Structures are given as C-alpha cells and as structure tokens.
Amino acid sequence: MATQASEPRTPLSRDRVLRAAVAIADADGLEAVTMRRIGDALGAEAMSxxxxxxxxxxxxxxxxxxxxxxxxxVVDGDDTSGGWKAAMRRRILTARQLMLRHPWVPRLLESRTTMRPAVVLYHDGLVGLMRSGGFSYDLAHHALHALGSRALGFSQELFDPSAGAGAESERMLVDLADQLPNLVGMLSEIAHDDPDSTLGWCDDQAEFEFSLDLILDGLDRLR
Incomplete structure (x- = not known):
C-alpha cells in the first residue's frame, strides 16, 4: 500500500525565528517571547x-x-518635493504606524543598551532630510535631541498618572483643589481615559501630531 509522502518541513532561518517572536509579542506581549514559545510556533526544538x-x-x-x-x-527614497518638513513629518508618522501595530516596541527600544545599525540608518535619513532643507549639522543635531523618541514615532512619559486612576484618585483631587487649583482645573476638564488612546497615557494621535508639529515649526523658523 502506497503511503502519502509528508510535506517537507520549511527549514529554520534567522528571519523565521525573528518573525515568529514578533507574532508572539503581538499576541501576548514581549514577556511571552521565549525560546520555547518560538520553538513551539515553528515546530522545532528550542535548542535548535x-x-x-x-x-x-x-x-x-x-x-x-x-x-x-x-x-x-518603506521610507527609503521619500518624496522631498513638498519640502523637508512635510517629508520629515511623513517619515515620523510612518514610524508611528509601526509602533501602533506593535505597541510593545517602544519598551523594547528603550531596553537596548546600544543603538542598532538599522536604527542608526533611520536617523541618518532624518538628518539627510534636514540637510536637504538647509539645516547645518549643528542644528540637525539639536533637532534630534528635541525630537527624542518622537523621531521614532512614540513619546516617552516620565510617569503614568493613569496607574492611580479611580475613585480614590478623584477624591484626592477634590481634597487638593485648594492647594493645586491649576492642575485640578486642568485634570477636571481634560479626560484622560480616552478610548481612542494609542501608545499610553494621553498619547493619542492628535497629541502626538500636536507635539511633532510644534517642534517642526520651531525648527523651520530656526532654519
């Protein structure tokens, strides 16, 4: 009796391993990425x-x-016919889309002790856009510092006030209204539990673009 030949197994590769890790992080968070989980996803022994x-x-x-x-x-060969600022804005918002698809990436980037070559290449492109707009290297250097993590499409928060959100924090605000009238007034008017929030507390797309445009407009005046 003839037996059906089994399909050949796709060989392991660095790219397959890394993409399996990305899929696991997307599904269950970066903490879930282990060699065992990747091996199970690829049908391979973890040691391999x-x-x-x-x-x-x-x-x-x-x-x-x-x-x-x-x-x-994706951003290689960006159209600069509309000027450096439009191209820069487009490139950074493209990076932000990557962060929105993989919301665990900002924390991963922050954990790296050295900048990876691909990250350096991305920033080289940003400097190139600024140079095409007439920036000196000195001003481009200041611009990268001003942009900080926004250059890669996300904003680093010093702390997360939403961690203490709830009835207790609301009572605290009422109790401190006399001592902190400005903060209490602001927080009473601005809701931070936005269901459309994207990459953290108060970091929805409108807030991100507001900050980005503020920096780019200021750099354009300096230029």
Missing part, C-alpha cells in the same frame, strides 16, 4: 533556535533589526 540567535539578548536585538529594516525599506 540558538544556531540562529545566540541568546535572548541577541533575539531582542534581532527583533529590532527586522522591524526597523521594514521601516527603512
């Missing part, structure tokens, strides 16, 4: 993955590489 990524740190670096390579491929 170490041929492609030496350790967990190399795995995390590789995830940054694969995502930033995708971003660089």
């Amino acid at each position: 993955l170490y041929y492609h990524v030496a350790n967990k740190n190399a795995l995390l670096d590789g995830i940054v590489d694969v995502l930033m390579d995708e971003l660089n491929a």
Whole structure:
C-alpha cells in the first residue's frame, strides 16, 4: 500500500525565528517571547533556535533589526518635493504606524543598551532630510535631541498618572483643589481615559501630531 509522502518541513532561518517572536509579542506581549514559545510556533526544538540567535539578548536585538529594516525599506527614497518638513513629518508618522501595530516596541527600544545599525540608518535619513532643507549639522543635531523618541514615532512619559486612576484618585483631587487649583482645573476638564488612546497615557494621535508639529515649526523658523 502506497503511503502519502509528508510535506517537507520549511527549514529554520534567522528571519523565521525573528518573525515568529514578533507574532508572539503581538499576541501576548514581549514577556511571552521565549525560546520555547518560538520553538513551539515553528515546530522545532528550542535548542535548535540558538544556531540562529545566540541568546535572548541577541533575539531582542534581532527583533529590532527586522522591524526597523521594514521601516527603512518603506521610507527609503521619500518624496522631498513638498519640502523637508512635510517629508520629515511623513517619515515620523510612518514610524508611528509601526509602533501602533506593535505597541510593545517602544519598551523594547528603550531596553537596548546600544543603538542598532538599522536604527542608526533611520536617523541618518532624518538628518539627510534636514540637510536637504538647509539645516547645518549643528542644528540637525539639536533637532534630534528635541525630537527624542518622537523621531521614532512614540513619546516617552516620565510617569503614568493613569496607574492611580479611580475613585480614590478623584477624591484626592477634590481634597487638593485648594492647594493645586491649576492642575485640578486642568485634570477636571481634560479626560484622560480616552478610548481612542494609542501608545499610553494621553498619547493619542492628535497629541502626538500636536507635539511633532510644534517642534517642526520651531525648527523651520530656526532654519
């Protein structure tokens, strides 16, 4: 009796390992990314993955590489006919779309002790856009500092006030109304539990673009 030949297994590769890790992080968060989970997803022994990524740190670096390579491929050759500012804004908002698709990436980037080559290449492109608009290297350097994490499409928050949100925090605001009239007045008027929030407390798209445009407009005046 003839037996049906089994389909050949797709061989492991660094790219398959990294993309499986990205899929796991998207589904269950970055903490869920382990060699065992990746091996299960690929139908391979966890130990066999170490041929492609030496350790967990190399795995995390590789995830940054694969995502930033995708971003660089998208923004490469941006149209600058509309001026440096429009091109810069478009590039940064493209990066933000990556962060929205993978909301765990900002924390991953912040955890890296050295800047990955693909991240450096992305920033080189930003400097190139500014140079095309007449920026000196000195002003471009200041601009990168002013943009900070926004250059990559996200904003770093010093703290997360929403962590203490609830009835208790609301009572505290009432109790402190006399001592902190300005903050209480602002927080009473502005709701921070926006269902359309994207990458953290008060970091919806409108807030991000407001800050980005403020910086770009200021840089354009300096230019």
